Amino acid sequence: MSRKWQLAAAGIAVAIVLWIVGIPWYVPMLLILAALAIPLVAYMTLDSSQRARIRRMRGRGQIGR
Secondary structure, three states: OOHHHHHHHHHHHHHHHHHHHOOOOHHHHHHHHHHHHHHHHHHHOOOHHHHHHHHHHHHOOOOOO
8 A cells, every 4th residue: 555545544533433422423524534635735846847847757666666
């Protein structure tokens, strides 16, 4: 499993545990949304040449192994 999916699974597990403990439903939901939004915002802050470089690296299999 890739690092990205490990982090996603851990975030979902923490959210489920918080939900079971009795935390209001919106706290785990905000946790999941934050886990999804932070990488997206970080990617969007890159300029177009940096994004193109990342796309090329993903295409060659250098990222996400």
